[in-house]
């Protein structure tokens with residue numbers, strides 16, 4: 001494992017192809033690293049849907065992912081059900097969706113466009129992945145707190161919360177490739193990567209506490225104004241969760257700051273780097289496939305967005321763009337793998353026996369590249385794969401296209417993320433030419449979110465708008 005760590009993604013694909021999509025990894029004795037790795041759609045359907053109640057996060061998940069607290073990502077059972085219901089009510093609320101659309105539009109106009117104009121004028125190179133990371137961080141923070149941290153600016157200043165979350169992400173990867181006793185000892189002694197984790201956690205706690213107390217005060221103040229004017233209600237996530245109807249969600253406690261802290265972290269983790277990763281790989285794939293750029297531009301012209309605007313109806317008409325984004329995420333899924341553990345021992349459809357509490361890794365990355373699943377052209381970037389004969393979007397079952405997960409724990413932000421990405425792609429492709437600087441190495445970093453290890457350096461030129 002250590003010897004192939006530098007090319008673990010390709011290694012995983014080779015192993016999966018020769019082992020019929022599932023293999024068992026045996027780690028060193030007592031290291032707690034044994035795991036079954038699968039990319040078999042039948043197994044995945046079984047684990048994530050038909051036998052869902054027998055599979056949860058596993059006994060040591062919360063311990064490893066302690067920075068995420070008791071948020072939706074780490075929870076199981078009854079707590080997860082209440083969290084899921086409350087998140088779903090918020091994310092699917094029409095007012096919140098409008099808030100998300102208008103936030104994306106204004107962050108584009110006042111943030112991304114002036115930024116790209118500046119770099120186009122200067123002719124200087126810029127790391128597009130960093131730009132998207134800042135853009136999506138600002139967006140999700142506005143959706144959570146209602147205020148803009150403005151991490152996307154020409155100065156590219158470091159945001160302490162974004163940095164702390166990056167440090168935690170890095171530390172979590174190390175916790176997966178080190179024996180448990182070792183990282184626990186390092187944590188206890190406050191040394192190495194674990195020291196960084198402890199410091200990052202303290203920063204996350206402090207910044208979240210600041211947002212929570214500011215929001216509580218703001219609610220008290222605005223309540224006074226609302227009482228007088230009967231004015232509009234707030235749409236940001238923090239306000240909704242502070243005001244949560246506890247008769248509907250018995251296990252959630254909005255008066256507990258820890259619950260609100262975990263909610264903030266869950267939303268940032270779910271919605272920031274996922275979308276930034278997808279956009280980065282998408283633009284890199286476009287740079288390698290100019291014919292796809294031409295087709296997307298033609299679709300934008302045909303849809304006549306200048307007349308219809310960037311509303312939901314117009315975005316829905318961009319079928320080829322949708323296919324191109326789906327295709328980019330098939331090859332580079334932002335969440336490259338998932339983890340599950342059986343409560344009781346079980347036999348998977350592939351015939352593998354899994355013991356209670358063992359570790360199962362679902363490799364979404366390998367799934368997207370298996371010839372057995374996608375055919376001989378599995379490694380080719382082909383947006384046409386997603387277009388049906390009548391020109392509409394082709395449906396693939398989620399246990400085959402696992403990018404947004406499958407079954408009861410399907411991503412709640414899929415629609416929101418697709419809208420954000422389409423809006424950004426339309427703005428950039430209409431107004432700019434992005435040129436990837438030659439000679440840089442583009443490879444994924446070993447992490448939960450599939451980011452590019454060295455970023456994506458590009459130059460930008462402004463084009464005559466269509």
Ligand code: HEM
Pocket residue numbers: 072073084087091267270271272274275278333334335338339402403404405408409410411412413414416417
């Ligand atoms: C391209 C962007 C995105 C991708 C590829 C993506 C993918 C995923 C995946 C694979 C999961 C399952 C994780 C697991 O259980 O192991 C998930 C869960 C989730 N996602 Fe997304 N996501 C994206 C954007 C977003 C956004 C923007 C939001 C919200 C603002 C969001 C909210 C959530 C939530 C709340 C869950 C937890 C669902 C649950 O456990 O019941 N996601 N997402």
